[in-house]
Amino acid sequence: MKNINKLFVILLCIICYSCSDSDDGNDNATLGKLSVYLKDTEGKPVKDAFVVMSGLEKNRVITMGEGLSDVNGKWLPYYKGSVDGYISVVSPKYEPCKERFSYDGKYETKLEITLKSTESISVLSYNVLNGFDNKVNKKQRFLEWIQTYDPDIMLFQELNNFTEASLLEFAKQYGHEYAYITKETGYPTGLTSRYPITDVEKVLRGSDPNIYTYHGFIHAKCQGIDIFVIHLSPFELKDRITEITNIVDKKIKQLPADAKVLVAGDFNSYNAYDAKAYGPKFETERLKFSPTVTFSYEVTDFLLDNGFKDAFTLYSNGHFKQSIPVSTTEFPENKGCRYDYIMLNKNLANDCTYSDVLREKTTNVLSDHYPNYIRLNIKKISLSFFYLNLIHAPFIEKTFYD
Template sequence: MNKTRLGIVAIISSIILSASSAFASLDESKELKIINYNVYNGMKLDESEGKQQFIKWAKEQDADIIAWEEMNFFTREKLEKFAASYGHNYAVLLKESPDDAAFFPVAITSKYPIVNVNKVVDNLWHGALYADIGNYHFVITHLNPFWTAKRIDEMNLIIDSIKYSQDPKGKWIIAGDLNSFSPMDKSEYDKSNLLNDIKEKEKKRPILENLVDGKLSYTVQQNLINAGFIDALKIKHNEFISTAPTKVFYDQSSTPLRYDYIYVSPTLKNDVLDVKVIKDDFTDNYSDHYPVQMIIKNH
């Protein structure tokens, strides 16, 4: 083989080695950064082609895994291209309807392979996306916004799906917009105007049934807590931290709310290193919800 051909082989080998080393390995990562973000009606407030403002923000966060809600107008192809733009070569969309503004699918993107995907839409308002990344089991969901009774049914479905799974004691992470109140925030809501806010909204929109016997209900998340799951934010923060509204106009309530959560199974509790609600110049202005970030030890 002459020197020219040897040189070509060397270049090709170098390219192959470089490309292969670019693939992220979950086993080599000591920590995992996970973000959950409701992005408001298909990232509507980012009017750039391909959602460049969201891409820029996601690059800056450099999360390993991002759970997304309200991914309206995305298709599988659009999501994969979008995710690849910030370094996530794996992406799964629950469902797609490019022309339906009320479809509200959830999605998950990752640096690492997403496997064992299960897309559940029956008996759920928006649905739930089940997916494994390594030995972590993810459930991404967005609960019913209109009726507490339906939210209770939806959460019970998710709880049972884990209870009767092949790995009920495993590493589970439930992330999403739960459209419900944590009992751990009750003291904050008791001294707020939230109850009156909801009563006024229900007068204007009779379809809404978010109160139970005229009171705030904590049953949705109390059932999740009773099943052993842990509100990750409260592992690190005793104080109330809202996830809505942002600085963008938001008609849900004039009272600060916490609707966005990451819950973990007991086996992950001691692995949680940090949890926060990300409030910055971008998240102030590009959705009606703030994202929640969790960092865990990976082993």
């Protein structure tokens, strides 16, 4: 009998030990800790870098945590458990990076990331919903948030309630000395930069009988790039197709063959690349949310067929991030999609070194769209070089009015 009792105790201990060594089915199990350490190329810790941890749900990228690195370059995610996804890091003095990682959640793990000094040009495109709803607190929050990304070129849609003068005043608060806006009524597009903007062309509805545009668009040159900031019609598909066709055929194709071209903004259009992330009833459910935007890939397909690359897809590894709608919680697969893009022609696409859709706590509340952010590895044109050449090539601004 004693032997039987001993055997029972031994078996019970083995079972208890096995259970304690596994997290499966045990909500109280002790989870491991993931630590992210950031350093520069000299091995020094990088303080106040912005870190975002994302996981994958099928092929959808889901934000799971964010924060700033401490004085030791360390960031600890609040989330505990297994993660398969990305760690993204942005800091104004360094090149951004996006590291693919997988963590089982059971053991203490240290992820070290080395950041390189920044050399590339950064571009951020953002639909800011009725000019930040003309609210002072939203504008102030944007000014605080934008310091993390410190873009060289900023592209806006829906600059409602801004004038060109007030946009310049606003831009100076984040270090940009140049600013242009298509118009001062309705839903304007615009751009700002820390570098000179030249050859500004503002095209509005009715200004040119050969070019149809709904909200209007702005075309300008900055740092050797031909930039088109657009906001296509939110209503008729045929109007969006006409708009993008006019921009490509009557503007972009008239540029020199070696022109580096960037087309960015709110396209109000879907993209076939994202189809694998849609649920089985996506079209029906999405149209309930946005009934005026016909489900079609024709607009984005037209640009892709004309040699443009969707910047987000260059570094998304086949995964999906929505740009609309925003939410503080993850929304169903039948709601999220992309309307917002940065498209690069073949002369510029090879210069793209980083791209992302910025889903964060702050961008959850600033607008109903998420911004797009890219980095371009092109040689920056210095101000001294620009002003020297300006003597021989005067600044030109062309404005077409309604």
